Amino acid sequence: MNLFDVYPLLDITPVKGEGCYIWDEDGTKYLDLYGGHAVISVGHSHPHYIDRLTSQLKQIGFYSNSVQIPQQKELAVKLGQLSGYPDYQLFLVNSGAEANENALKLASFVTGRKKIVAFKKGFHGRTSAAVAVTDNPKIIAPINESSNAVIIPFDNLQELEIQLKTNEIAGVIIEGIQGIGGIHVPAEGFLVQAEKLCKQYGALLILDEIQSGYGRSGKFFAHQYTDVKPDIITVAKGMGNGFPVGALLIAPEIKPWHGMLGTTFGGNYLACAASLAVLEIMEDEKLVENAQKVGSYLIEKLKGFSGIKEVRGLGLMIGLEFDQPINDIRHVLLKKHHVFTGVSGANTIRLLSPLTLNSEQADVFIESLAAILQK
Numbered sequence: 001m002n003l004f005d006v007y008p009l010l011d012i013t014p015v016k017g018e019g020c021y022i023w024d025e026d027g028t029k030y031l032d033l034y035g036g037h038a039v040i041s042v043g044h045s046h047p048h049y050i051d052r053l054t055s056q057l058k059q060i061g062f063y064s065n066s067v068q069i070p071q072q073k074e075l076a077v078k079l080g081q082l083s084g085y086p087d088y089q090l091f092l093v094n095s096g097a098e099a100n101e102n103a104l105k106l107a108s109f110v111t112g113r114k115k116i117v118a119f120k121k122g123f124h125g126r127t128s129a130a131v132a133v134t135d136n137p138k139i140i141a142p143i144n145e146s147s148n149a150v151i152i153p154f155d156n157l158q159e160l161e162i163q164l165k166t167n168e169i170a171g172v173i174i175e176g177i178q179g180i181g182g183i184h185v186p187a188e189g190f191l192v193q194a195e196k197l198c199k200q201y202g203a204l205l206i207l208d209e210i211q212s213g214y215g216r217s218g219k220f221f222a223h224q225y226t227d228v229k230p231d232i233i234t235v236a237k238g239m240g241n242g243f244p245v246g247a248l249l250i251a252p253e254i255k256p257w258h259g260m261l262g263t264t265f266g267g268n269y270l271a272c273a274a275s276l277a278v279l280e281i282m283e284d285e286k287l288v289e290n291a292q293k294v295g296s297y298l299i300e301k302l303k304g305f306s307g308i309k310e311v312r313g314l315g316l317m318i319g320l321e322f323d324q325p326i327n328d329i330r331h332v333l334l335k336k337h338h339v340f341t342g343v344s345g346a347n348t349i350r351l352l353s354p355l356t357l358n359s360e361q362a363d364v365f366i367e368s369l370a371a372i373l374q375k
Protein backbone atom coordinates (compact mmCIF):
# COMPACT_ATOMS: atom_id res chain seq x y z
CA MET A 1 0.00 0.00 0.00
CA ASN A 2 1.19 3.55 -0.73
CA LEU A 3 0.62 6.59 1.44
CA PHE A 4 -2.16 8.92 0.28
CA ASP A 5 0.08 11.61 -1.14
CA VAL A 6 -1.35 14.88 0.20
CA TYR A 7 1.70 16.39 1.91
CA PRO A 8 4.49 18.21 0.01
CA LEU A 9 7.30 16.62 2.05
CA LEU A 10 10.63 18.26 2.89
CA ASP A 11 13.84 16.30 2.39
CA ILE A 12 14.39 15.53 6.08
CA THR A 13 13.69 12.39 8.16
CA PRO A 14 13.87 13.18 11.88
CA VAL A 15 14.69 10.14 14.01
CA LYS A 16 15.58 11.77 17.33
CA GLY A 17 14.71 14.94 19.25
CA GLU A 18 15.97 16.66 22.37
CA GLY A 19 15.02 20.14 23.57
CA CYS A 20 15.14 22.52 20.60
CA TYR A 21 17.02 20.05 18.37
CA ILE A 22 16.13 17.21 16.04
CA TRP A 23 18.48 14.74 14.32
CA ASP A 24 18.13 13.36 10.82
CA GLU A 25 18.73 9.66 10.05
CA ASP A 26 22.27 10.46 8.91
CA GLY A 27 23.05 12.09 12.30
CA THR A 28 22.75 15.73 11.17
CA LYS A 29 21.57 17.96 14.02
CA TYR A 30 19.02 20.72 13.26
CA LEU A 31 17.84 23.66 15.33
CA ASP A 32 14.05 23.27 15.33
CA LEU A 33 12.40 26.67 14.90
CA TYR A 34 9.25 25.09 13.49
CA GLY A 35 8.32 22.88 16.48
CA GLY A 36 6.43 20.40 14.30
CA HIS A 37 3.99 23.23 13.43
CA ALA A 38 3.81 24.96 16.83
CA VAL A 39 3.21 21.65 18.62
CA ILE A 40 6.46 21.12 20.51
CA SER A 41 6.00 23.49 23.44
CA VAL A 42 8.24 22.11 26.21
CA GLY A 43 10.93 20.69 23.92
CA HIS A 44 11.50 17.29 22.35
CA SER A 45 11.82 14.27 24.67
CA HIS A 46 11.64 16.22 27.93
CA PRO A 47 12.49 13.74 30.76
CA HIS A 48 9.49 14.75 32.91
CA TYR A 49 7.15 14.38 29.93
CA ILE A 50 8.52 10.91 29.21
CA ASP A 51 8.23 9.86 32.89
CA ARG A 52 4.65 11.15 33.21
CA LEU A 53 3.49 9.35 30.07
CA THR A 54 5.30 6.06 30.67
CA SER A 55 4.28 5.77 34.30
CA GLN A 56 0.64 6.49 33.33
CA LEU A 57 0.79 3.84 30.62
CA LYS A 58 2.05 1.31 33.16
CA GLN A 59 -1.01 2.06 35.35
CA ILE A 60 -3.82 2.31 32.79
CA GLY A 61 -3.78 3.77 29.28
CA PHE A 62 -7.40 4.05 28.28
CA TYR A 63 -10.97 3.96 29.37
CA SER A 64 -13.91 5.76 27.80
CA ASN A 65 -15.78 8.78 29.14
CA SER A 66 -18.35 6.54 30.81
CA VAL A 67 -16.19 6.35 33.97
CA GLN A 68 -14.59 8.78 36.44
CA ILE A 69 -11.13 9.86 35.27
CA PRO A 70 -9.53 11.85 38.12
CA GLN A 71 -6.69 13.05 35.86
CA GLN A 72 -9.26 15.08 33.86
CA LYS A 73 -10.26 16.97 37.01
CA GLU A 74 -6.62 17.45 37.97
CA LEU A 75 -5.95 18.87 34.50
CA ALA A 76 -8.98 21.18 34.70
CA VAL A 77 -7.76 22.64 38.02
CA LYS A 78 -4.14 23.08 36.88
CA LEU A 79 -5.11 24.55 33.49
CA GLY A 80 -7.63 26.87 35.18
CA GLN A 81 -4.92 28.17 37.54
CA LEU A 82 -2.18 28.65 34.97
CA SER A 83 -4.35 30.08 32.21
CA GLY A 84 -6.15 32.62 34.41
CA TYR A 85 -9.55 30.96 33.83
CA PRO A 86 -10.18 29.03 37.09
CA ASP A 87 -13.99 29.34 36.82
CA TYR A 88 -14.24 28.02 33.23
CA GLN A 89 -15.29 24.45 32.31
CA LEU A 90 -13.04 22.04 30.41
CA PHE A 91 -14.12 19.74 27.58
CA LEU A 92 -11.35 17.53 26.22
CA VAL A 93 -11.01 16.45 22.59
CA ASN A 94 -8.26 15.13 20.30
CA SER A 95 -7.30 17.91 17.89
CA GLY A 96 -7.68 21.56 16.99
CA ALA A 97 -10.34 21.03 14.36
CA GLU A 98 -12.38 18.94 16.78
CA ALA A 99 -12.10 21.67 19.42
CA ASN A 100 -13.40 24.29 16.97
CA GLU A 101 -16.09 21.97 15.61
CA ASN A 102 -17.45 21.59 19.14
CA ALA A 103 -17.09 25.31 19.91
CA LEU A 104 -19.16 26.21 16.85
CA LYS A 105 -21.76 23.60 17.74
CA LEU A 106 -21.89 24.94 21.30
CA ALA A 107 -22.46 28.51 20.05
CA SER A 108 -25.35 27.20 17.97
CA PHE A 109 -26.81 25.20 20.88
CA VAL A 110 -26.61 28.17 23.25
CA THR A 111 -28.05 30.83 20.93
CA GLY A 112 -30.39 28.67 18.84
CA ARG A 113 -28.85 30.36 15.76
CA LYS A 114 -26.96 28.91 12.79
CA LYS A 115 -24.55 31.49 11.37
CA ILE A 116 -20.90 32.04 12.27
CA VAL A 117 -18.75 35.05 11.45
CA ALA A 118 -15.08 34.36 10.70
CA PHE A 119 -12.25 36.35 9.12
CA LYS A 120 -10.24 36.56 5.93
CA LYS A 121 -6.92 34.64 6.10
CA GLY A 122 -8.31 32.68 9.07
CA PHE A 123 -7.73 28.94 9.54
CA HIS A 124 -9.77 26.82 11.94
CA GLY A 125 -9.26 23.22 10.82
CA ARG A 126 -10.48 20.71 8.27
CA THR A 127 -13.62 19.16 9.78
CA SER A 128 -17.05 20.14 8.54
CA ALA A 129 -17.95 23.38 10.33
CA ALA A 130 -14.32 24.32 11.08
CA VAL A 131 -13.36 24.20 7.41
CA ALA A 132 -16.52 26.08 6.41
CA VAL A 133 -15.32 29.06 8.50
CA THR A 134 -11.75 28.77 7.15
CA ASP A 135 -10.81 31.26 4.44
CA ASN A 136 -9.35 28.82 1.92
CA PRO A 137 -11.71 27.61 -0.84
CA LYS A 138 -9.10 25.03 -1.95
CA ILE A 139 -9.67 22.89 1.14
CA ILE A 140 -13.47 23.24 1.29
CA ALA A 141 -15.15 20.21 -0.34
CA PRO A 142 -18.61 20.72 -1.82
CA ILE A 143 -20.13 18.93 1.19
CA ASN A 144 -18.58 21.56 3.52
CA GLU A 145 -19.83 24.63 1.64
CA SER A 146 -22.19 26.49 3.90
CA SER A 147 -24.25 29.66 3.70
CA ASN A 148 -23.97 29.68 7.51
CA ALA A 149 -20.32 30.75 7.31
CA VAL A 150 -19.83 34.48 6.80
CA ILE A 151 -16.22 35.53 6.18
CA ILE A 152 -15.40 39.23 6.59
CA PRO A 153 -12.16 41.29 6.46
CA PHE A 154 -9.91 40.92 9.54
CA ASP A 155 -10.06 43.74 12.11
CA ASN A 156 -13.15 45.26 10.47
CA LEU A 157 -15.60 46.25 13.23
CA GLN A 158 -18.05 47.96 10.89
CA GLU A 159 -18.51 44.83 8.83
CA LEU A 160 -18.78 42.77 12.02
CA GLU A 161 -21.60 44.95 13.33
CA ILE A 162 -23.47 44.73 10.03
CA GLN A 163 -23.44 40.94 10.35
CA LEU A 164 -24.30 40.87 14.06
CA LYS A 165 -27.23 43.28 13.54
CA THR A 166 -29.04 40.58 11.57
CA ASN A 167 -29.50 38.78 14.91
CA GLU A 168 -28.74 35.53 13.09
CA ILE A 169 -25.14 35.13 14.27
CA ALA A 170 -24.49 32.35 16.80
CA GLY A 171 -20.79 33.06 17.21
CA VAL A 172 -17.75 34.95 16.04
CA ILE A 173 -14.53 32.94 15.76
CA ILE A 174 -11.15 34.72 15.81
CA GLU A 175 -7.60 33.41 16.08
CA GLY A 176 -5.66 34.91 19.01
CA ILE A 177 -2.98 35.63 16.39
CA GLN A 178 -3.65 34.53 12.81
CA GLY A 179 -1.12 31.75 12.18
CA ILE A 180 -1.40 30.06 8.81
CA GLY A 181 -2.57 33.38 7.31
CA GLY A 182 0.91 34.83 7.96
CA ILE A 183 1.13 35.83 11.67
CA HIS A 184 -1.29 38.74 12.02
CA VAL A 185 -1.88 40.14 15.50
CA PRO A 186 -5.39 41.66 15.83
CA ALA A 187 -5.33 45.48 15.69
CA GLU A 188 -5.32 47.28 19.01
CA GLY A 189 -8.84 47.49 20.41
CA PHE A 190 -10.33 45.08 17.88
CA LEU A 191 -10.91 42.16 20.25
CA VAL A 192 -12.36 44.36 23.00
CA GLN A 193 -14.80 46.00 20.59
CA ALA A 194 -15.67 42.66 19.01
CA GLU A 195 -16.52 41.29 22.47
CA LYS A 196 -18.76 44.30 23.16
CA LEU A 197 -20.59 43.83 19.87
CA CYS A 198 -21.03 40.08 20.48
CA LYS A 199 -22.60 40.81 23.89
CA GLN A 200 -24.84 43.52 22.43
CA TYR A 201 -26.23 41.23 19.72
CA GLY A 202 -26.31 37.95 21.66
CA ALA A 203 -23.51 36.08 19.84
CA LEU A 204 -20.73 34.07 21.49
CA LEU A 205 -17.09 35.11 21.11
CA ILE A 206 -14.84 32.13 20.35
CA LEU A 207 -11.08 32.67 20.58
CA ASP A 208 -9.15 30.05 18.59
CA GLU A 209 -5.89 29.85 20.55
CA ILE A 210 -4.90 26.53 18.99
CA GLN A 211 -1.68 27.94 17.56
CA SER A 212 -1.27 31.14 19.58
CA GLY A 213 -2.14 29.68 23.01
CA TYR A 214 -0.25 27.75 25.65
CA GLY A 215 2.39 30.41 26.23
CA ARG A 216 3.51 30.77 22.62
CA SER A 217 2.68 34.49 22.46
CA GLY A 218 4.47 35.31 25.73
CA LYS A 219 1.16 35.28 27.67
CA PHE A 220 -0.71 32.06 28.39
CA PHE A 221 -3.21 33.15 25.71
CA ALA A 222 -2.53 35.79 23.06
CA HIS A 223 -5.84 37.55 23.79
CA GLN A 224 -4.55 38.19 27.34
CA TYR A 225 -2.57 41.13 25.94
CA THR A 226 -6.08 42.71 26.00
CA ASP A 227 -8.95 42.74 28.55
CA VAL A 228 -11.11 40.38 26.53
CA LYS A 229 -12.86 37.42 28.17
CA PRO A 230 -14.11 35.06 25.45
CA ASP A 231 -17.12 32.79 25.92
CA ILE A 232 -15.13 29.84 24.57
CA ILE A 233 -11.38 29.36 24.08
CA THR A 234 -10.10 26.50 21.93
CA VAL A 235 -6.65 24.92 22.37
CA ALA A 236 -4.64 21.99 20.96
CA LYS A 237 -1.11 21.89 19.45
CA GLY A 238 1.24 22.85 22.35
CA MET A 239 -1.18 21.37 24.90
CA GLY A 240 0.15 17.84 24.43
CA ASN A 241 3.68 18.54 23.11
CA GLY A 242 2.98 16.00 20.35
CA PHE A 243 0.44 13.77 22.07
CA PRO A 244 -2.88 14.45 20.27
CA VAL A 245 -5.06 16.46 22.62
CA GLY A 246 -7.26 19.53 22.32
CA ALA A 247 -9.81 21.27 24.50
CA LEU A 248 -12.49 23.88 24.95
CA LEU A 249 -12.42 26.25 27.92
CA ILE A 250 -16.06 27.22 28.38
CA ALA A 251 -17.43 30.20 30.34
CA PRO A 252 -19.41 29.32 33.48
CA GLU A 253 -22.61 30.87 32.06
CA ILE A 254 -22.76 28.13 29.41
CA LYS A 255 -24.60 25.21 30.95
CA PRO A 256 -24.01 21.64 29.76
CA TRP A 257 -26.49 18.81 29.58
CA HIS A 258 -25.70 15.13 29.40
CA GLY A 259 -25.03 14.09 25.82
CA MET A 260 -24.59 17.67 24.55
CA LEU A 261 -21.01 16.94 23.36
CA GLY A 262 -19.01 13.73 23.32
CA THR A 263 -15.95 11.85 22.08
CA THR A 264 -14.47 8.37 22.51
CA PHE A 265 -10.78 9.22 22.91
CA GLY A 266 -10.93 12.79 24.25
CA GLY A 267 -9.58 13.14 27.79
CA ASN A 268 -8.03 9.67 27.99
CA TYR A 269 -5.44 8.96 30.68
CA LEU A 270 -2.45 9.40 28.39
CA ALA A 271 -3.72 12.68 26.92
CA CYS A 272 -4.24 14.00 30.46
CA ALA A 273 -0.78 12.82 31.55
CA ALA A 274 0.82 14.54 28.54
CA SER A 275 -1.13 17.76 29.16
CA LEU A 276 -0.35 17.77 32.88
CA ALA A 277 3.35 17.17 32.19
CA VAL A 278 3.35 20.12 29.75
CA LEU A 279 1.77 22.44 32.33
CA GLU A 280 4.14 21.29 35.08
CA ILE A 281 7.18 21.88 32.88
CA MET A 282 5.85 25.26 31.70
CA GLU A 283 5.39 26.35 35.32
CA ASP A 284 8.71 24.91 36.58
CA GLU A 285 10.83 26.33 33.79
CA LYS A 286 8.86 29.59 33.44
CA LEU A 287 8.37 28.98 29.75
CA VAL A 288 5.70 31.64 29.17
CA GLU A 289 8.11 34.25 30.48
CA ASN A 290 10.90 32.72 28.41
CA ALA A 291 8.78 32.90 25.24
CA GLN A 292 8.19 36.58 25.89
CA LYS A 293 11.86 37.31 26.62
CA VAL A 294 13.48 35.35 23.79
CA GLY A 295 10.66 36.24 21.36
CA SER A 296 11.07 39.98 22.01
CA TYR A 297 14.84 39.61 21.57
CA LEU A 298 14.37 37.87 18.21
CA ILE A 299 11.77 40.36 17.00
CA GLU A 300 13.90 43.37 17.93
CA LYS A 301 17.02 41.96 16.24
CA LEU A 302 15.15 40.93 13.10
CA LYS A 303 13.44 44.31 12.73
CA GLY A 304 16.83 45.80 11.84
CA PHE A 305 17.41 43.43 8.89
CA SER A 306 17.47 44.82 5.40
CA GLY A 307 15.69 42.41 3.06
CA ILE A 308 12.85 41.73 5.49
CA LYS A 309 9.75 43.72 4.58
CA GLU A 310 7.92 43.20 7.88
CA VAL A 311 8.42 41.38 11.19
CA ARG A 312 5.12 40.43 12.86
CA GLY A 313 4.17 38.51 15.96
CA LEU A 314 4.38 38.18 19.72
CA GLY A 315 6.57 35.89 21.81
CA LEU A 316 7.71 32.84 19.88
CA MET A 317 5.08 33.18 17.16
CA ILE A 318 6.90 35.25 14.57
CA GLY A 319 6.35 35.93 10.87
CA LEU A 320 9.09 37.39 8.65
CA GLU A 321 7.64 38.72 5.43
CA PHE A 322 10.09 39.17 2.55
CA ASP A 323 9.71 41.04 -0.75
CA GLN A 324 10.38 37.81 -2.59
CA PRO A 325 9.49 34.10 -2.35
CA ILE A 326 11.36 32.52 0.58
CA ASN A 327 11.74 28.97 -0.71
CA ASP A 328 15.46 29.37 -1.45
CA ILE A 329 16.21 31.10 1.88
CA ARG A 330 14.37 28.37 3.77
CA HIS A 331 16.18 25.67 1.81
CA VAL A 332 19.64 27.14 2.55
CA LEU A 333 18.70 27.62 6.23
CA LEU A 334 17.82 23.92 6.40
CA LYS A 335 20.52 22.37 4.25
CA LYS A 336 23.53 24.60 4.95
CA HIS A 337 22.85 26.10 8.40
CA HIS A 338 20.75 23.20 9.71
CA VAL A 339 18.00 25.50 10.95
CA PHE A 340 14.44 24.26 10.40
CA THR A 341 11.81 27.00 9.87
CA GLY A 342 8.13 27.11 8.87
CA VAL A 343 6.40 29.05 6.09
CA SER A 344 3.20 30.91 5.46
CA GLY A 345 2.25 31.58 1.86
CA ALA A 346 5.03 32.28 -0.63
CA ASN A 347 6.86 35.16 1.09
CA THR A 348 6.70 34.60 4.84
CA ILE A 349 8.96 32.53 7.11
CA ARG A 350 7.22 31.42 10.28
CA LEU A 351 9.09 30.79 13.53
CA LEU A 352 7.27 28.52 15.97
CA SER A 353 10.10 27.06 18.05
CA PRO A 354 9.71 25.20 21.33
CA LEU A 355 9.12 27.66 24.18
CA THR A 356 12.45 26.56 25.66
CA LEU A 357 14.46 28.42 22.98
CA ASN A 358 17.32 30.43 24.51
CA SER A 359 19.03 33.57 23.22
CA GLU A 360 22.16 31.68 22.04
CA GLN A 361 19.95 29.47 19.88
CA ALA A 362 18.09 32.58 18.66
CA ASP A 363 21.49 34.05 17.70
CA VAL A 364 22.27 31.00 15.57
CA PHE A 365 19.18 31.78 13.49
CA ILE A 366 19.94 35.52 13.34
CA GLU A 367 23.52 34.90 12.19
CA SER A 368 22.48 32.24 9.67
CA LEU A 369 19.85 34.51 8.15
CA ALA A 370 22.26 37.45 8.08
CA ALA A 371 24.82 35.33 6.21
CA ILE A 372 22.21 34.29 3.63
CA LEU A 373 20.84 37.81 3.11
CA GLN A 374 24.36 39.28 2.71
CA LYS A 375 24.78 37.06 -0.33
Ligand SMILES: Cc1ncc(COP(=O)(O)O)c(C=O)c1O
Pocket residue numbers: 095096097098100123124125126175179180208209210211212236237
Ligand atom coordinates in the same frame (compact mmCIF):
# COMPACT_ATOMS: atom_id res chain seq x y z
C1 LIG B 1 -5.47 28.44 14.45
C2 LIG B 1 -5.70 26.99 14.15
N1 LIG B 1 -6.91 26.46 14.37
C3 LIG B 1 -7.16 25.17 14.13
C4 LIG B 1 -6.18 24.32 13.62
C5 LIG B 1 -6.50 22.88 13.34
O1 LIG B 1 -5.85 22.05 14.25
P1 LIG B 1 -5.66 20.49 13.92
O2 LIG B 1 -4.73 20.38 12.77
O3 LIG B 1 -5.13 19.92 15.22
O4 LIG B 1 -7.01 19.95 13.61
C6 LIG B 1 -4.92 24.84 13.35
C7 LIG B 1 -3.86 23.98 12.77
O5 LIG B 1 -2.89 24.42 12.21
C8 LIG B 1 -4.67 26.21 13.62
O6 LIG B 1 -3.47 26.76 13.36
